[in-house]
Amino acid sequence: MISKWLDERLELKKFQAKFLSKTFPTHPAYLLGEIVLFSFITLVVTGIFLGFLYEPSVRLVSLFGAMVPASYASVVRIDLKPLGMLIRRIHHWSAMLMIASIILHLLRVYFTSAYRNPREINWLVGLSLLGISLGAAFTGYLLPYSQFSVTATSIAYYMVKSVPWVGDWISRLIFAGAYPSDGMVPRFFFYHVMLIPLVIMALISVHLTLIVKQKHTEPRSNIGRPEAEGGRRLIGIPIWPEQAIISLSFFLFLLFALAVLATYVPINPIEVYGAPHPGTPVMRPDWYFLWVYGFLKLIPGDLSVTIFGGKITPETIGGVIFPGVIFFIVALIPFLDRSGKMQNYNTNPIDRPFMTALGLGGAAFLIMTAVAGYIDVLHITPTAMLIYTIIVTLAVFGGIFAALSVRKKKSGA
Ligand code: HEM
Structure with missing residues (x-):
């Protein structure tokens, strides 16, 4: 009855036939x-x-007898509300899960x-x-304005500021003036x-529209199956209702897992870190920024180059040039690894020795730079860590490439 009423007005059946049957x-x-x-x-x-309870301000307010920034106080108060801490932790765990x-x-x-x-x-x-x-995770870290927020974001501020010629202007623009x-x-x-x-959003x-337009890739085992022929009809299950039911169940399961995690595992405990004060110690960033932080530790502190009057410092190299180059190389991958024709079927990584070795070697390199973030705890000198990083990267790349190439030759592919 309702569906008929809606269908008359919104032509839902047409929509279902066109999109939901994909x-x-x-x-x-x-x-x-x-x-x-x-x-x-x-x-x-x-x-x-959280938005209903958070106060985005650094004005000083009283919290348990101490004067602290209002943003910090409002987050401590969220943690004291019924379900407040749970929701805040779910928010943070979801950010981790998303990345x-x-x-x-x-x-x-x-x-x-x-x-x-x-x-x-x-x-x-x-x-x-x-x-x-x-960027979303990074900006989120500043909001509670705890000691952790201040150290994490001040490192980024000095990285941006170190960029020759424009760094001062850009850092002031992003951070609303000189830090803090x-x-x-x-x-x-x-x-x-x-x-x-x-x-x-x-x-x-755009991402999802392109997937609908171009369709997913498919496993190679689908090649030649009669259902796959005739205008490349993708083999799978319809979005509505089968996939929608699977997705919804999966979503509910994820919510359950996040709630359990948030109940038992604290995350970003700002009450433990405390509000910022002049002697705020340097803290390590979260795991997804460790590769940048660790790389910074590998660069000799006195390394600097002056070009056209602009000084390139270790902060510029580690904090701006290094991540920029990594993102640029990753962006280039589809344009360097080209096949003339359309590629609608997946390739087994075992059959691509070079690209698989490159991917795993690259991942090993980034993991090693993340480990470098702990050299003070591990008591390793930056030079030794740099040598380990190069050895591990080359060993992973060379080992995987050799093993897969031999396998490919043997199988005559
Ligand atoms: C907010 C982040 C992202 C969201 C929400 C998202 C969502 C999705 C979804 C739902 C699919 C279809 C299911 C699947 O193939 O897993 C997909 C496919 C795809 N995504 Fe993403 N994605 C994101 C980030 C990325 C990133 C970082 C890359 C690579 C740099 C990427 C590249 C692709 C490509 C090329 C496809 C098509 C894959 C195929 O046809 O097999 N996406 N994405």
């Missing part, structure tokens, strides 16, 4: 993109709850060569989503709750 691949690896999507939805919903699943999703796309023609544009859109999601400025918290609040989510819309 097929979704059944392999579980294709769920990674959905996990990203679900974590983002969870972030938005829990973020709305982790984006990285796994990227690796799935890379190792199955799903980025090739015609999906190069979607690779770039996806990579922008990774960059902007890291009174306008910094409201400005980061604007980035975190408005600018970045809007950009993420727009990019996700």
